[in-house]
Amino acid sequence: MKLARNQLTLNGKTVSFTDGETILTLANRMGVHIPTLCHDPRLDPVGACRMCLVEVTGFNRLVPACTQKATPGMEVITENARITRHRQTLLALYMTDHPQDRNAVEKGAPNQLLDLAEQYQAPLNWGRMLPIRSARDDDRNPYILFNADLCISCARCVRYCAEVERVSAITLANRGASTTVATADNASLLDTSCEMCGGCIDVCPTGAMTEKMPLTRNHKPERELRKVRTTCNYCGVGCQIDLNVDDIANDGRGMVVKITSPPPGTTVNDGNLCVKGRFAYDFIHHPDRLTQPLVCNENGELQPTTWDDALEKAVNGLQAVAKRYGADALGFVSSSRCTVEENYLMQKLARAVFHTNNVHQCAAT
Amino acid sequence: MNHIKSDVPELIQQQGGLKPDVSKQVSRHTGVAEADVYGVGSFFHLLSRSDKKLRVCTGLSCQMAGADKVLQAALDAGLPVEPCSCLAACDQPTAVLRDREVIPGVQVEEIKQTGGDWTKLKQEMSPGGKGWLGHIGPSVENDGDLAINLAGAPDWSGTALRMALTRSANHIIAIIKSSELQGRGGAGFPAHIKWQAVQSQSEPERYVVLNADEGEPGTFKDRELLMRRPDRIVEGLAIAAHAVGAKDVFLYLRGEFAYPKKSIELAIQQFRQRGLLADLRFHSHSGQGAYICGEETALLEALEGKRGMPRLKPPFPVEVGLWGKPTLIHNVETIACVPEIIKRGGDWFKNLGRTAAGTKLYCISGHVQKPGTYELPLGITLDELVESAGGYIGKLKAFCPGGASSGFLPADKRNIALDFQALAAVGSMLGSAGVIVLNDTVDMKWAVGQQLRFFEDESCGQCAPCRIGTRYLREAVNAELNGSATMHSPNLKFAEDVAWQMNEASICGLGQTASLALTSAMTYFPEDFQ
Amino acid sequence: MAGLVNTFGAGAMTNSIGEIRDADFLLVIGSNTSEAHPIIAMEMKRAVRRGATLVVADPRAIWMTSIAEKHLQLKPGTDVWLLNAMAHVIIEEDLIDHKFIAGQTENFDAVKQTVADYTPEQAEQITGVPADVIRWTARRYASTAKAGIYYVLGITEHSHGTDNVYALSNLVLMTGHLGKPSSGLNPLRGQNNVQGANDAGASPVFYPGYQRVDDPAARAKYEKSWGVSLSPTPGLNLNQMMKTTGNKIKAFYVMGEDILLSEPNVLHLERALNNIEFLVIQEPFLNETSRFADVIFPAAIYAEKDGVFINSERRVQRVRKAVQPPGEALADWEILVQFANRCGADWNFPGPAEIYNEMVKDVPRFAGISHERIEQTQHVPGLSGIQWPCPGANHPGTKYLHADGVLRGKGLFQAVQYRPSMELPDTDYGLILSTGRTLYHYNSATQTRREQGLSTKQSEAYIEIHPRDAQKRSIAHGDRVQVKTRRGSVHVRAFYSRQVRSGCIWMPFHFKEARANILTNDVGDSITGTAEYKVCAAEVTKLETGKKDTLLFPGAYFVER
Known part of the structure; x- marks a missing residue:
């Protein structure tokens, strides 16, 4: 069979690749699943976790699909007895160094290592070794918890911190079985260049990097929460976020207990979030929230009232001014914090109901 | 070329090791992120454990001579001590490292005499570390038929270099090719292919790197070469640089090689004073205690001031090497062969060998009369080597032909040619030719335990098969030795699968060969594993 | 804009x-x-x-x-x-x-x-x-x-x-x-929906989609659509409204902005608010402006309602309701509908999707985008959401503008001469004050200061001042200082910073106990009315020596090399 300049065979099927494409990206594009642990499309591939090894004719050893570029005429095999043995023995080895009880492991985020071990039926009877990786138990930063026992040294967090957020607050430290993720001098993240974007949490495949708050508040694990995709309400980038909702909590009104980012490549933020977008959600259910309409009584104090009363008073108040001074004595301040629909209604209210164009909002630069 | 970044390990060393705030200071000086500095410092044992002023070698040869007792005596004496990996003095056990200075042949009595003061240990070391030099052989007149001749007087005439400078790169490479010189670092890769590859890159900036970071247990020839014949090395490097078009030569020496480093730096001066090095720049760097940096790409990482974690290959250093530039990287011995090849021709060198080209520096230690470094035709047998070293002590049981990584061979393999090909054929390897002889007093399970602990300590931790596998196997063997095996502890019955995984999936040679000590011993000495 | x-x-x-x-x-x-x-x-x-x-x-x-x-x-x-x-x-x-x-x-x-x-x-x-x-x-x-x-x-x-x-x-x-x-x-864009608010016509001069209110054709179109007559006079922009508060403007309906923290020269505005006759505000939290309100409507926040935001790159994206609002709080759109209907309007919107549909009916550049279509983008490869212009249901949206020629027809060169900022340093006020944002807080910080973690990182108001300027004024790193302009003064910590130019100070505007906008100049840009938050003359004097336990100030990014 004659192959074109940009073709190779993948599990016996002829497929075309693009310039510079890796076997992994090509396989993903073709719907061929290759398991990975250290891979993230935002990061330079490093081939460290060894999960994605495949067979390529001409190479004695198995080849990492994440780093190996597709070349013309290459014959790639992603499933055979050797690869199955590889996946099973590698996962078995990982599991000797990792807690295996899913309930204990997944208090924070879902654990991809356990998923893979299940999927590939890795033997789990090889025994266990006590982890000897050090953590930073006294890190007083408010958000990010590092559970060294769950760490598989894939360095996604470290690479994300260096390559995407570019602050290099964390590093792989020590070596061999002691390899761990650390800050300089094991300082609290608060005392480093960390900007608390939480990308380390997002990229961690095992939940070794996880969010502190939901854990300390004993919220349900992420797997049991409902995810609602929405748009972040801070700056104008329009990051897509997933509100993780516990529907039962908050007397059945539901509670946002965590925010996670959608997978890279699917939204404008490419899976990234900043400190506010990822962590600053406590205001949603804050006790300071207004729960009832308020009106000002004759003593100048605000007091709760019914919607009926509040609407009545507000309408009368504005209409009286319009009557006395004309509609242009009214000012309608709309908000770039509200939805498009709400802004539309506000300007329609000013224009169509009160007949003035005095409507604006604070961010019309 | 970013020298300032490459200085990170040395700057940490200057600050007295990785103590609090050192990362911050080095970061300020270099612009490397604090965390990254910390990551580098914590990777290298000589930096991360700077409070340990004494280190006792626990390589197999030292252990067979009773290193454990020396270590225990030091602990009892209250010395700031810890065990460490091989110190390249297997011929003179037990070796101890004091700061950056190796003290060979330390006895339990001497430790006891220190009275807790680590500076007092063997104060009478001979000047310039000469007391570290061991037996060499053979002794010949006028270099005879030896490519290196450790016993010869240094030759500063630069005859070979002068000859090379009058020849084209292609001509020199042709001579190297005709010599059939194979890399002496372990893999036996034909040298001329690397030279040709670097020479033909389109990138004009290229480098030559000397790998003097060999830490393979059983191997100490670099020490002898660097201290006795630095002339050979410097001249060889200059010829290589000329051939591949490099203007910068980097020397990366083991951190324990304080004296050898001085020796080669003096040699560079000698040649420079004679006007032989022209505009060639030499940059010397010290390792900081990591066996893995003997792996060429890990070495390049360390040379760039990073954690010494091997890179994926391909690409190979000849294309993407130091700072991403084409790089010719060679073991000390390989480079040292070059001047005589240029002087006396490729055929001459080729014919020196028995089963493959050239003479070879064999290190021999363990149960032999005169452990040392012997330059013999490539392809001699164990018995011939041991004869040079004064004969066996006791009855031969097993031997490592090429350091810990080569596993163990039984006595009945004593007639195999000690060369790259023949040893590979029996699932072992010549490696760095660090031959360790074990007699029948040794329990193979114990010996395996020593080797496995070494690999576990020296695994860089980058890839799971090696990081977890080395520990798993060591724990499994330990459990057997201590009788502490349980249902839930690592177990030798899974050793074959673990070894398969390590061999198949590890990134570099360390992980790929680390299980060999165990699997070979289980194959050849099943009785020791009953 | x-x-x-x-x-x-x-x-x-x-x-x-x-x-x-x-x-x-x-x-x-x-x-x-x-x-x-x-x-x-x-x-x-x-x-x-x-x-x-x-x-x-x-x-x-x-x-x-x-x-x-x-x-x-x-x-x-x-x-x-x-x-x-x-x-x-x-x-x-x-x-x-x-x-x-x-x-x-x-x-x-x-x-x-x-x-x-x-x-x-x-x-x-x-x-x-x-x-x-x-x-x-x-x-x-x-x-x-x-x-x-x-x-x-x-x-x-x-x-x-x-x-x-x-x-x-x-x-x-x-x-x-x-x-x-x-x-x-x-x-x-600085806020989640600046683009969308402008696109939706929250502007004194534009109907939705930048159709001018003084363009008779546009007005006729909307008079027909809405079935009412519309004012042909452009309205006041926010800056003008604020400056005429109490004189010209006698009542406000404010939705989702704390004008007393966000608008410049707020002490002036604060005095003026005493002179207006009616103030309605619609907010999820009490804020600085609440003190002057006659009626406050409790509003839902983004997690409690549906709709769309439009981001900086013109991407229309969904806001989805995840939880119920607390107590009796309602979504802003629900409140507006009830309010309008009480005024006699007959607004009948089952939900935001229908409001959206009404809006795009008269705005060609949004015509191809609907809630349903945005929903679909989530289930196909590529990024979710759709970027305007998107004139039809089969149009894929627009990644970058002006590909087929400048939208205006011809790109207009506008010769501009340098005009100095309105208030520059002099002998009384020797420094230039600029204000801005930090990573850890957001606008008036009603949200971010209700989150303990962010306050761990950045808890109090401060100025960045060049050591040279500070030393001239005998101010040490971390001292408490008074920052004064012609409009008022606030008390903050002073942090030495080589990130600001000598002669300049910089201050975040997130902190209500030290409102930067007490200081800022409310002179507005002649076209947009946007105020000069970035330049005014200021002076700094030491109040008291700072706590010794202070961290280095949180914006210090650099290792001095």
Whole structure:
């Protein structure tokens, strides 16, 4: 069979690749699943976790699909007895160094290592070794918890911190079985260049990097929460976020207990979030929230009232001014914090109901 | 070329090791992120454990001579001590490292005499570390038929270099090719292919790197070469640089090689004073205690001031090497062969060998009369080597032909040619030719335990098969030795699968060969594993 | 916004956020990107990692300067000089795109004439940026094919903000860096739905979709749609409303803004609010303005309602209800509907989707986008959401604007002369005060200061002051100081910083106990009304010695090398 300049065979099927494409990206594009642990499309591939090894004719050893570029005429095999043995023995080895009880492991985020071990039926009877990786138990930063026992040294967090957020607050430290993720001098993240974007949490495949708050508040694990995709309400980038909702909590009104980012490549933020977008959600259910309409009584104090009363008073108040001074004595301040629909209604209210164009909002630069 | 970044390990060393705030200071000086500095410092044992002023070698040869007792005596004496990996003095056990200075042949009595003061240990070391030099052989007149001749007087005439400078790169490479010189670092890769590859890159900036970071247990020839014949090395490097078009030569020496480093730096001066090095720049760097940096790409990482974690290959250093530039990287011995090849021709060198080209520096230690470094035709047998070293002590049981990584061979393999090909054929390897002889007093399970602990300590931790596998196997063997095996502890019955995984999936040679000590011993000495 | 509408015909990022990573040259001016738009900063970091050249023009050494090729540390308010001098170089060295200028623009000669006087040497005197650096930047910008400019409020929050935008537009038009991927002019929006609020017509001069209220055809269209007669007079912009509060403006309906924290010269506004007759506010929390309210409607927040936001790159994206609002709080749209109906209107919207549909009916550039269609984008490869213009249901949306020619028809060159900021330092007020955002808080911080973690990182108000200026005033690092302008004073901590220029101080506006906007000047840009938050004259005096336990101030990004 004659192959074109940009073709190779993948599990016996002829497929075309693009310039510079890796076997992994090509396989993903073709719907061929290759398991990975250290891979993230935002990061330079490093081939460290060894999960994605495949067979390529001409190479004695198995080849990492994440780093190996597709070349013309290459014959790639992603499933055979050797690869199955590889996946099973590698996962078995990982599991000797990792807690295996899913309930204990997944208090924070879902654990991809356990998923893979299940999927590939890795033997789990090889025994266990006590982890000897050090953590930073006294890190007083408010958000990010590092559970060294769950760490598989894939360095996604470290690479994300260096390559995407570019602050290099964390590093792989020590070596061999002691390899761990650390800050300089094991300082609290608060005392480093960390900007608390939480990308380390997002990229961690095992939940070794996880969010502190939901854990300390004993919220349900992420797997049991409902995810609602929405748009972040801070700056104008329009990051897509997933509100993780516990529907039962908050007397059945539901509670946002965590925010996670959608997978890279699917939204404008490419899976990234900043400190506010990822962590600053406590205001949603804050006790300071207004729960009832308020009106000002004759003593100048605000007091709760019914919607009926509040609407009545507000309408009368504005209409009286319009009557006395004309509609242009009214000012309608709309908000770039509200939805498009709400802004539309506000300007329609000013224009169509009160007949003035005095409507604006604070961010019309 | 970013020298300032490459200085990170040395700057940490200057600050007295990785103590609090050192990362911050080095970061300020270099612009490397604090965390990254910390990551580098914590990777290298000589930096991360700077409070340990004494280190006792626990390589197999030292252990067979009773290193454990020396270590225990030091602990009892209250010395700031810890065990460490091989110190390249297997011929003179037990070796101890004091700061950056190796003290060979330390006895339990001497430790006891220190009275807790680590500076007092063997104060009478001979000047310039000469007391570290061991037996060499053979002794010949006028270099005879030896490519290196450790016993010869240094030759500063630069005859070979002068000859090379009058020849084209292609001509020199042709001579190297005709010599059939194979890399002496372990893999036996034909040298001329690397030279040709670097020479033909389109990138004009290229480098030559000397790998003097060999830490393979059983191997100490670099020490002898660097201290006795630095002339050979410097001249060889200059010829290589000329051939591949490099203007910068980097020397990366083991951190324990304080004296050898001085020796080669003096040699560079000698040649420079004679006007032989022209505009060639030499940059010397010290390792900081990591066996893995003997792996060429890990070495390049360390040379760039990073954690010494091997890179994926391909690409190979000849294309993407130091700072991403084409790089010719060679073991000390390989480079040292070059001047005589240029002087006396490729055929001459080729014919020196028995089963493959050239003479070879064999290190021999363990149960032999005169452990040392012997330059013999490539392809001699164990018995011939041991004869040079004064004969066996006791009855031969097993031997490592090429350091810990080569596993163990039984006595009945004593007639195999000690060369790259023949040893590979029996699932072992010549490696760095660090031959360790074990007699029948040794329990193979114990010996395996020593080797496995070494690999576990020296695994860089980058890839799971090696990081977890080395520990798993060591724990499994330990459990057997201590009788502490349980249902839930690592177990030798899974050793074959673990070894398969390590061999198949590890990134570099360390992980790929680390299980060999165990699997070979289980194959050849099943009785020791009953 | 108005500046770009005038020169290009659309007020939005011309490129997409995803194109930033492929740019080869990035000029970031008046944008503290890594703090105000961290995710866009990540894209810029990605470009730089790939080999792109980043140039930052900013009076402060912001984080982005640490990875920039050059930092143009201009004096606050001198942007027109810098940009005109760049134009000068580009024209002088004939780096202009003749074909683009001839085919797609008008009024080039006016600019050519104006900038002839703006030599780099003189610009150096005024801006403090070396002439050779101005030349280098101009050349690199003009000669790099994929060259993008990114700006925010550092450009617009000036009395001459629109001039700044014009000066930037001129550079873009003369080099033809428009209508191409990764190459254009990109205002980054500070709030989640600035773009959407403007697009939806929350403006005294525009109906939805930038149709002018004084355009009879547009008015007729909306009179027909809404079935009422409409005022032909443009309304007051926010700045004008604030300044005439109590005189002209007698009542407000304020939805979702704490004007007493966000608007400039707030003490004046505070006094004025005492003189109005009625104030309705609609908010999720009590805030500074609440004190003056007659009625407060409890509003739902984004997690409690449906709708769309439109981001900086014109991408229309869904807001989805995840939880119920607390107590009796209602979504803003529900409140507005009830309010209007009480006024006699007959608004009948089952939900935001129907409101949205009514809006797009009269706005061609949104016509192809609907809630349903946005929903579908989530289930196909590619990014979710749709970017306007999107005139029809089969139109894929628009990644970058002006690809088929400048939307305005011809790109309009606008000659601008430098006008100094309205209030500059003198003997009484010797420093220039600029205000801005930090990474850890957001606007009036009603949300972020209800989150303990962020306060751990940044708990109190501060100014950044150059050690030289501080020492002159006997102020030590961490001291409590009074910051004073002609409009008022606040008490804050002073942190030494070499990131600000000597002669300048900088202050975040998030802290209600030290409202930066007590200090700021409410002079507005002549076109947009945007106030001069970035430059006013100020003075600092020491109050008391600072606590010794203080951390280094939280914005200190740099290792001094």
